[in-house]
Amino acid sequence: MSVLKIKDVSKIFPNGTTAVDSFSLDVADGELVCLLGPSGSGKSTLLRMVGGFETPTSGLMTIDGEDITRVPPEKRPTGMVFQSHALWTHMNVFKNLAFGLKLRKVPADEIKRRVEGVLELVGLGGYGTRSVTQLSGGQQQRVALARSLVLEPKILLLDEPFASLDQHLRERLREEVRDIQQRLKITTLFVTHGQDEALSMADRIVVMRDGKTEQIDRPDVVYREPQTPFVAGFIGTMNLIEGVVANGVFSKAGYSTPVPVSDGPVTLAIRPEAVDLTAASQNAHGKVHRVTDYGTHGLVDLELLDGTRMKAMVPHPDLFKPGQGVTLALRAVAAYRDGAVIYRTGVVTPVSHPALVDA
Template structure:
C-alpha cells in the first residue's frame, strides 16, 4: 500500500451553537501515523469523520494527495475506518466480515476468500475465520475490524478510539500490533484517542486539540518535553504547579532562576509547570522539603514532598536513588536547569465557613 498525504485546511464544523472544529489546519505526511489527542468534545472524532465522509464541514477542505475530497461521497473515498464499537455483522463469520467490502465491490468469491484469509493471518487470527463475533474476544473482534478496513487496500486508515473498550493488557498488545501493521504496510493512519500514553507510544506525530483548534503538533518527545502551551503541558503527562515570580524572560522558583518559554501571563505571580522527572531530590537533614509518601513504580519511585511554604510536589527518581528517602525524611529540592512554562497563578479555593462557626 502507498500512503497518501492528508490535509485539513481551515476546517470548521458546528452543531447548533457548539463549535466542533474551529479552523483546523493540519497535514499528515504519506505513510505517517498521527494521533489526534485531546479531551472529549475537542473535535478529534469530528475531524476523522470529515476525512471518512461521514461529516460535511461548514467551511474549509479535506485534501488527499492534493485532491479535494470534501464533497466526495463516503463510499467513493479510498479510506478504511475502524470504529470504537467494532461494528461487525453478527450474522457473518470473521472471514465473511473481512470480505464484506470486497463482496459489495463484486470481487470474485475465490479472490475475496483468499484475501480475507490472508488478512486474518496478517492480524494474527489464521484459524478464527469460521467464528462469529459472539465467539470472539474483544481483542479478536477488533483485529477482525482492522482486517476488514484493510481489505480494500485504502490509502488512508482511520482509527476512532479503537482500543478504548479493551482491558489494559490487551490494549498494549493490540496497539503494538497496529503499529507493526501500519509500518509494514506503509499506510497513512489517523488515530483518534484521549489516552496520552497511547498517543505518545504509537504515533510518529501527535496533534493536541482543544475546543476545535490545534494547540500543538509535533513528534511525541517534542510535545512531551517542550509543550507549546500550559494546556498541552497539563494534558500530556503529569505536571507540578510551583509558585514563582516572573521577571522578564526568567522566573524565580524554589530559589532558582530559570528561563521561560511559551506564553507569559500579565501578572508577576505565576505557577511554574514542571514534570516530576525534572525535580531533583537529595537527602538533607536541614532540607526545606519533607517526604510525605513514597510509591514504588518499578524502575522508578514517585515521591510526594511538602515544601517549606506548604506546596506539594511530585518527583520521579530512579529506584536506587529513592531508597535513601522515606516518609518523614527531610530533603533538598532543585529543578533541572531548563526552560519552563508558566501560567497565571491559580486562585486559592474559597474558604468554606459552616453555619454556627
C-alpha cells in the same frame, strides 16, 4: 501511497457548540498521526469528518489532491475502525470482510484470496467461518481492522480502537497495529485519549484542546518540549507551579530559582525526573508527604512551605521518609506565560516508565 491534507476545517454543531475550530493538518504518505486530547477536544469529530460521517461547516479536505470534503463515506478511499468494533453480528468473520469487496463487484475467488490474506495478516487465519459474537474482544478488534484493510484504503482511520480492551491486550495490539501499518505503509490517522498509546505508536502527535491544535510534533518532542502549559500538563507527569518572576528570579513559597525572563507571573513546568531532592533538616524548601516505591525508582510527593504539591523522582526512595525536610534543585525547567513557552533550560533525558507516563 497517499497524502491527507486538512485545511481550516471547522465544525459547528446545530446547537452552537464548536467542535473543531479551523483545524489544519497534513499527513504524509505512510505516516501515522495520532490525534490526542481529552474528551470533548474535537478529535473524534475531526476523524469522523475525514471518514465522511460529519460534514465540515467550513474548510477543505483532500486525499492525494482530490477534494473529498463533501464526498459521502461510501465513495471515500478511507477505512475506519470503530471503537465499539461495529462488526455486523449477523454475518460471520468472512462475510464481514467480504461485504465491501462484494459491493465493489470483486470476483468470488479473488474475494476469498484477499480475505484469507488479510485474516492471515491480522493473525486470524482460519477464523473465516466463526461467528463474530464468538470472538474475544481482541479478536473482534482484529476483525474490525481486517475489514478496513481488506479494501486497501488510502487512509486508515482508527477511532480509539483499543478503548474497550484491557491494559495487557491493548499494549500487545498497539504493537501489532503499528507493525501492520508500517509493513503496509498505509497513511493512518489515529484518535486516542491515552498518551501512552500516542507516544508509543505515532510518527507525529497532534495534541488537541477545544477543537484547536495545541502542538504538532514528534512524540519525543511533545514530551520534552511541550509548547503550552496544557500540553505540558497533559503528557506525562508534570509539576506546574504558578509563581512570579522578579529581576530574573522565580520565587514561590521561599523557594527561588533563576528564570531569565521579564518580570511578571509565570507557570513553571518541571518533570519529576528533573527534580533533585536532598534530605535536609535546616533551610528545607518543603517536606516529604508520601514516598511510593516502584522498584526501579521511587516517587516522592512533597509539599512546599505554602502547601503546594510537587512530585520528584528519586533513585533511592528508602532515603526519604514522610515528614522529612528536603531541599530541591531543578535540572530543567520551562516557563510559560499567556499559554506559550517563554523560556526553557536544556532538555533532560526522560526516564520513561509506564508508571510515570500513565499517571
